[in-house]
Amino acid sequence: MPIETLTWLMFGALFVLLLTGYPLAFLVGGLSVVFIAWLWSPDALALVPQRVWNNMTQYLLAAIPLFIFMASMLEKSGVIEEVFDVAYKWLGRIPGGLAVATVVASTVLAAMVGVIGAAVVTMALVALPSMLRRGYSPVLAVGTVMAGGTLGILIPPSVLAIVYGLVANQSVGELYLGSVFPGLVLSGLYILFSVGYALLNPKAAPRLSPEETPTWSERWRALRSIWSPLVLIFLVLGTIFLGLAAPTEAAAIGAFGAMVVAAIHRRLSWTTLRLALEQTAKATAMVMWIVFGANAFVGFYIAQGGDRYVSELLLGTGLPPWGILLLMQGILIVLGMFLDWVGILLLAVPVFVPIIRDLGFDPLWFGILYLVNMQISFLSPPFGYALFYVRGVAPQVPMGTIYKAALPFLFLQLVGLALVMLFPGLATWLPSVVYGR
Numbered sequence: 001m002p003i004e005t006l007t008w009l010m011f012g013a014l015f016v017l018l019l020t021g022y023p024l025a026f027l028v029g030g031l032s033v034v035f036i037a038w039l040w041s042p043d044a045l046a047l048v049p050q051r052v053w054n055n056m057t058q059y060l061l062a063a064i065p066l067f068i069f070m071a072s073m074l075e076k077s078g079v080i081e082e083v084f085d086v087a088y089k090w091l092g093r094i095p096g097g098l099a100v101a102t103v104v105a106s107t108v109l110a111a112m113v114g115v116i117g118a119a120v121v122t123m124a125l126v127a128l129p130s131m132l133r134r135g136y137s138p139v140l141a142v143g144t145v146m147a148g149g150t151l152g153i154l155i156p157p158s159v160l161a162i163v164y165g166l167v168a169n170q171s172v173g174e175l176y177l178g179s180v181f182p183g184l185v186l187s188g189l190y191i192l193f194s195v196g197y198a199l200l201n202p203k204a205a206p207r208l209s210p211e212e213t214p215t216w217s218e219r220w221r222a223l224r225s226i227w228s229p230l231v232l233i234f235l236v237l238g239t240i241f242l243g244l245a246a247p248t249e250a251a252a253i254g255a256f257g258a259m260v261v262a263a264i265h266r267r268l269s270w271t272t273l274r275l276a277l278e279q280t281a282k283a284t285a286m287v288m289w290i291v292f293g294a295n296a297f298v299g300f301y302i303a304q305g306g307d308r309y310v311s312e313l314l315l316g317t318g319l320p321p322w323g324i325l326l327l328m329q330g331i332l333i334v335l336g337m338f339l340d341w342v343g344i345l346l347l348a349v350p351v352f353v354p355i356i357r358d359l360g361f362d363p364l365w366f367g368i369l370y371l372v373n374m375q376i377s378f379l380s381p382p383f384g385y386a387l388f389y390v391r392g393v394a395p396q397v398p399m400g401t402i403y404k405a406a407l408p409f410l411f412l413q414l415v416g417l418a419l420v421m422l423f424p425g426l427a428t429w430l431p432s433v434v435y436g437r
Contacts, residue, residue, distance in 0.1 A: 001039060003309040010035060010301060018338060028343065029293025032300050051299050052292045059248060060172065063162050065284040066251035070258040072276035074112055077262035079229050080122040083108050086222045089214040096198030096205040098136060099144040100191050102127040106148025107187045110155035111233045120149030120389040128394055137204035139405045140197050142397060146386040147190050147409035150378040153341065154371045155183035156237055157254070160341055161371060162247060163291065167345060168353045170367050172247045173240050177434055178368045178427040185426065186416040193412055228264045232257040241434060287342055294346030302350065310351045321359040328352055329373060329417065336377025340385065344374065368427035372420055376413045379406045
């Protein structure tokens with residue numbers, strides 16, 4: 001079968017079946033089985049478990065359940081609520097203080113958990129009611145919760161960076177270092193927008209009254225409650241950045257440290273441990289089944305010459321290298337409106353990365369661009385995950401309001417993507433200093 005026809009059949013069938021709502025993991029895996037048996041032979045299906053086994057033996061993948069468990073334990077231990085409380089007490093009096101506190105708390109949480117769902121859902125339960133109760137505009141309140149929560153896709157220890165590093169053959173430590181400044185830039189853009197919105201619309205973001213303003217003693221006392229998670233951040237990220245531990249080893253430290261933090265906050269119990277383990281098992285199974293299924297799907301497509309076809313298609317457009325890079329970003333943004341991050345990574349990255357290398361671009365820089373792009377996908381209508389996380393825990397907020405709240409922050413994310421594209425040093429300077437790239 002001509003590769004052009006096969007491309008339309010495989011990806012057309014995938015998008016049509018996605019409309020049924022069936023899980024992506026089973027769709028891509030099932031389609032790969034169908035096409036292998038049809039175009040090769042039923043005997044060739046032995047290649048599917050072989051590719052699955054190759055993935056199962058990847059040492060780096062062990063970091064995924066460990067980081068997810070770390071996030072689950074911190075969520076169950078109440079640390080996330082305490083981080084927001086500290087940010088609220090220190091920043092509540094500035095214009096848009098509660099929105100700024102939400103972004104700051106989300107930035108700290110991103111450095112602790114690296115899992116989007118936990119941060120968005122918890123901040124929607126903790127920060128959103130507080131802002132709405134005080135008269136904040138739903139657009140600002142919902143937008144900061146969603147955008148702040150998605151920082152976990154970019155700021156280390158991001159689970160996505162681990163999978164990307166495995167697929168693209170890129171150092172996870174370099175990806176973690178390279179994503180620090182872009183993550184802080186996006187966090188800063190969210191904060192500037194919140195303050196500017198509050199200054200232009202004071203009634204949409206009322207300041208705390210003098211009676212509600214915490215005293216200095218209350219502020220300093222609140223800081224003492226978060227020393228343990230801050231130490232945990234240093235242990236996890238510091239050991240990676242200093243080269244003392246690999247990401248998998250640092251994840252093990254984080255998983256154990258999260259239990260210690262829960263014990264310090266007197267939240268460690270058999271019930272908490274069981275709930276965290278259940279949540280870890282479900283999230284890990286979802287990620288791994290998508291990894292297995294998409295790996296078989298992409299493996300078959302590449303074996304048929306799909307990577308060469310896509311490369312020739314992009315290079316044959318006549319666009320200059322930067323034009324092809326922009327076209328790739330556009331494709332990733334469109335895919336992000338319909339697919340989840342694991343599916344996009346395993347379907348697009350194995351094809352795009354060799355082209356990026358051929359064009360002479362830094363693959364590390366492209367990896368950070370990909371991570372920023374996936375943060376955009378979490379806010380992209382119609383199927384952005386963050387939109388439905390908020391809807392699930394805040395049913396009183398209309399879906400139209402949630403979509404409206406996402407738009408200004410989507411624009412800010414595009415600005416952040418443009419900044420990283422125009423100034424590659426944002427992604428490459430820190431890894432070059434630490435690792436001497």
